[in-house]
Amino acid sequence: AQSVTQLDSQVPVFEEAPVELRCNYSSSVSVYLFWYVQYPNQGLQLLLKYLSGSTLVKGINGFEAEFNKSQTSFHLRKPSVHISDTAEYFCAVGRNRDDKIIFGKGTRLHILP
C-alpha cells in the first residue's frame, strides 16, 4: 500500500529563519511527488512537483524540495520565511496506474514575529 507521512503536524519558526517540512513516502512502484499549500478556507495550490530528473526541485514563493530515493523522502525547504507563508502544507504522492493522489495529513507552519 502506498502512504505519505508528514512527520510534524505543526512547525513554529521565526520570521526570516529557514524552515524544513518533512515528508516520507512508501511505494513499491514509480511515483511522482507534490507539495501543496493551503491558506485558511481555501483550496490547495501547487508549490512544486517532482516527476523525474534532477532531485532538487524549485517551486513558487521561494520553496524547494529534494527527492531522496534511498530514504524515500521529499522534504520541503525555504531559506527565509515570511509571515505570508503561514499556511498548511501537504505532501502528496501520485501514481499512474489508477490516477490516485494520496495526501499526507499536513503540516501547519506558524511564523513567529
Place this chain on the structure above:
Amino acid sequence: DGGITQSPKYLFRKEGQNVTLSCEQNLNHDAMYWYRQDPGQGLRLIYYSQIVNDFQKGDIAEGYSVSREKKESFPLTVTSAQKNPTAFYLCASRMQGTTTEAFFGQGTRLTVV
C-alpha cells in the same frame, strides 16, 4: 479563465437530509476527485472518476454518492447515511494518465445543524 468551481462555499444541512455539492471544471480534464478534509486528518479520498459514466470508491465512500454524466461535472451527494458529515469538501481534477498535478476548487464547508 479555466478552473474548477465548487458551489456553494458554505452549506447548512439538517440531520436526515441529503445534500448535493456541485463541482464544475472547464479544464478539459478527464479525472475528477472528491476529498474530505477534517482538522489533523489531511485529505481523504471519497470518490474519483477517470472517465464519463464511470467512478470508483475511495477510502471513505460510505454515506456518499456521485455521478459523472458530463466530463465537466462531478457532483457529490452527502446522504443521510453519512454519520458525521460536517467537514470541508474539496473537488479536484487532472489530466488522466499523465504525471500532472491536480487542480483544486475553493472548497465547500458543510455544517449539519
